[in-house]
Amino acid sequence: MTAPDAATENPRGEHDLPDVSSLTVGVLGGTGDLGSGLAYRLAKAGQRVVIGSRSAERAEAVAAELGLGIRGADNAAAAAAGDIVIIAVPWDGHRAVLESTRRDLAGKVVIDCVNPLGFDKQGAHALRPDEGSAAQQAAALLPDSHVTAGFHHVSAKLLLDREAERMDTDVMVLGDSRAATDIVQALACRIPGMRGIFAGRLRNAHQVESLTANLISVNRRYRAHAGLRVTDV
């Protein structure tokens, strides 16, 4: 065992996570709130980031606003540019964007952070994809990628709040490949205050995605930007 990297905040009892600081992160749906928030935080932590959108011009405009060297491109080019690629599109665009970028995502670590939710007068509720979850749909559509799930419960508002120095929240990371989940945990640990915690296989992704509906209820009741910490880790 080598000494833990002082720049990261590994969860207690975690083995050394890989160094991901030189990897480029692509963010599909990177002009949305969660996508641009993650792009901002990761770039601020020193990561090279390319945000993708259906429109390259729109992505370039948002990238310029975000600063920190973030680049903008269309989704296919962002997928091609990333060593790690975050999927942050709305649920109703999930299948289409993955089908259109499948070749660019081959061999890469993909992080699905899409929450399939419906909304009505009583608030948000969970939808149930045929594959079981958005992450499992991604795994079915991207057989040549290393699909993981994570970053579901992070408040986009807090990510984009330039006065917030730390993100006091954990990221539940799911996946069936240990090498891939290690990389995603390491990426989450790059953001000050945030920890990537391994939280199971993709077959248990549905409840993690759906729990976002509960956090929306919390936010309404307490006027908060709720996130989660895993205790005793």
Next chain:
Amino acid sequence: MTAPDAATENPRGEHDLPDVSSLTVGVLGGTGDLGSGLAYRLAKAGQRVVIGSRSAERAEAVAAELGLGIRGADNAAAAAAGDIVIIAVPWDGHRAVLESTRRDLAGKVVIDCVNPLGFDKQGAHALRPDEGSAAQQAAALLPDSHVTAGFHHVSAKLLLDREAERMDTDVMVLGDSRAATDIVQALACRIPGMRGIFAGRLRNAHQVESLTANLISVNRRYRAHAGLRVTDV
């Protein structure tokens, strides 16, 4: 607004929760790990507690071990004794115990903390009850009770650890009746370190129950007794 009760730790922004200190808590399945752990902590916080089991003798024996004035009875008598009744039976006994105690539970606040899970070589995974969740099954079976859900993510090991003074974890409380969820939140807040946080309606209970499968994965990976804190509340 009156001043908040210094003895409780209300979540930030929460209105005053009701005083539940004089209410008796029945715990069905009170000889299991979670049931006896909750009984122990609630009694230690000053609550009158009656644990129920299929066998009154077994319940009395466990109650005597737990001490703190906890009484033991069969499930029907524990249901009848409680003003608030916690359902902590295994999932495969859930329907039967509710059907057999329906009359005793009429008019009462019921807290379902049952996690419908399956287990195989790869660990735990979520089961999907026909009603959507254990809590929704309880609501269907107990039309005359005020059914809520909570206490899913509390480590039984920590609850029963007599050297642990505080439970540094939150309890997500779900339900369709504000009066009922307020009572359950107040009950959770009686345990030092614990907060009851409103986290949505019963239709969003499935993912809260199922998330226990993810916490089991966390426990395996980190050799922890994981729980959850809701941040920014």
